Amino acid sequence: MPATVRYSSNAREPPPPNNVLRFVEDYWDIISNYVREPAHNLCLQGFFSFSSTTSKLAIRDTAFMQKLLSTVISEDTASPVKGDLMPSVVVKSCCELYEGLDQEEKIKFFEILVRDFGVDRKQTVAAAENYLKLASSAKASESQLWRTELALKHTLDPLHSKFFDRVNQLPGGMKFLIDMRADLLQTIGSFKHKQDSIGHLMALDASIKATLQNWLFGFLKLERITWQSPAVVLEKIGQYEAVHAVKDWKDMKRRVGPRRRVFGFFFSNMPTEPLVFVQVALVDSISTSIQRILTEEDLSIHQDAQRISCATFYSITTQRGLSGINLGNFLIKRVVRDLKKEFPQIKTFATLSPIPGFRGWLRHQVQVNEHVRKELESISTVGSIQEIVDTNDWIHDDAKSSAIKPVLMRLCAEYLLTERRGNVALDPVGTLMSEQETATKLSLAKWSLRSPIELDGRYLSNPKASSDKGIAESFSIMVNYNYLLDHIEENNEEYLAKGIITVSSACNGDDNQWLRERVGDNVRLVEN
Structure with missing residues (x-):
């Protein structure tokens, strides 16, 4: 294999500018060599990873970005010429490039996706005209109409939706999309007073959201989080909690104690990543004080289990990148069903909710x-x-x-x-x-x-x-x-x-x- 410049995103020192430039210019040679001779490259990690420096250079090169994303989105991504490895290699490169960008540069990444890989409106208009012409013809068969309808529908799917689908197929791709959507929502929020200028970003958000919805619901697993759960899960519950901050490990232990419950949805390929979780207090009447819930030292569940007649949902947190997907409502219904099995005497399920506005x-x-x-x-x-x-x-x-x-x-x-x-x-x-x-x-x-x-x-x-x-x-x-x-x-x-x-x-x-x-x-x- 010809000698190539190799940089890793884990490198301590950024490469000098002339080598950085050569890295980007030679990217496709590096990719091609890797794909042609994978046996000589046993470890992909770190081989041609984008560093923060190379990512910043690449995002400024519009032609490079268009070629990179076109390769990912192309219907012919996997072909005898490109090889079966090309799709995952280039998609992984896109993800590494994105992660090396700051917020302003990520906005540019979003804009390239929308501007160059959105809906082809000329193609859509042509397909619509063809459909209208065919629909008005008495000679059109049902088969012709059906194929024309499918063709029209296909033109309305933005090209960037294929990018999200392919990212989602990577190991860790789901988490990447969730975090990417969180970045996008932050960007949209920063332009909330300029609604007319963010329509394209909202269209992009709809595509990511649709991808997440299509993949999530069939693979969600409900789990109860306890003090015996992996430490990494408990740590993330404390880190992500968006309503009532977890003070320390003692506070966390109280929240998963005998008269408390924490339930979360996990994705099958992300067993330590709570996507949405709800905290529940098991009490004898509807709770009216959040401080009592948060500070009360729990008694043994066995001593007064029959007195439990109400489940109070006092906090629910969804990862920002999953906002609007309605996982919380789905979670509540599942939790209610599980609690009724464990405590059939519970008749009341209620929230104790803040009123921030x-x-x-x-x-x-x-x-x-x-x-x-x-x-x-x-x-x-x-x-x-x-x-x-x-x-x-x-x-x-x-x-x-x-x-x-x-x-x-x-x-x-x-x-x-x-x-x-x-x-x-x-x-x-x-x-x-x-x-x-x-x-x-x-x-x-x-x-x-x-x-x-x-x-x-x-x-x-x-x-x-x-x-x-x-x-x-x-x-x-x-x-x-x-x-x-x-x-x-x-x-x-x-x-x-x-x-x-x-x-x-x-x-x-x-x-x-x-x-x-x-x-x-x-x-x-x-x-x-």
Whole structure:
């Protein structure tokens, strides 16, 4: 085999510029030599890996990138000329190149995928015209129409979807795509105020998402995480936890203790990588204090197992690259089924969820909504509107907090039930049990809100039991979403079709009257 320049991404020192340039220029010679004579190259790892330096050089060479990605995406990737090894070798190179890029360079990688390997619109228009012409012909056979429809459908598939499919076939390819999508979502989020300029990136996201959806659901495995689980899994649970940070190993041991459960979905080829996981407290009634759940020292499950009548889902975390795929909802249904087998006496499955958007919403409403101002002015004797909305001092005063709390609870219920984005509720936490971090679509109808007076404000006056984050986001108010097993489909249909949220009527008559007056037809009151 001819001598070639060999660089590894693991090299401590970057190669000098002239050698870097030669590396990129000779890339295809290196690939060809490797593919022709694999017997002389027993170890692929490190042979022509892209380093950070060579990746940065390659991404600036548009012609090189087009050729590299074309080789991956080509229908004729594996051929007698290229050999059977070419596909995996070049796809692996693409992944190594991408991992050597910074965020700005990754955006350029995304743009090349979209611009040069998206839908061929000229081809699509031609196929559509051919289909319309054939469909209007009385002589067209069903077979001709069927083949033409398939041809049209094929032109609508972006070429970059083939790139994702081929990456997914590599060892570790699924994790690479999950992380790549997380990068893409971060990019889209950074341009959220320029929606018109990110349509192409959203199309790319749809392709990655479709690839993940098609591959994941048939290969997911539900596992309970315990103190006996591999340390690497426990470490990742602590690292990924997005709702209530795990402080230390003692905290982790408590969360997987006798009266607690942690369940996660794992992909068959990624046994130590929790894709989505949920934390559950087994209690005798619906939980209203997250601090009690997080700090309570568990008793033996055998001593009071029969007292367990409620499973409270207090945290669910999905890897960012899987946002919007609805793994959380799928996970909850599986966990409910398993818990009912282990504890048949459990009748109530509910969440204890934060309300991260409430305080920000209230600040805005004070400026534009007379009704909200009047509600807060009604308690002006204990504090000004600015003091209530913008400071936390009153929380430390029992007398003030007792007067302020009922008003905030009503306004919080109003926020949860009436504020909409289109036909769906505004509050992102409604999707806590489906997609915790970046959900844009409320799954609230899969549960039902408990009554407004039972929104968790019981520890509102006890700052020692509240997190700084909880106080900053929602004055520490939390909400229970009750997972009504017998009404899931009915509530879901009502919400998705009509935007109606189901609320249990656990409050008294006056509160029910207030609820009807404020939210009207947006909610449906049901008996407990």
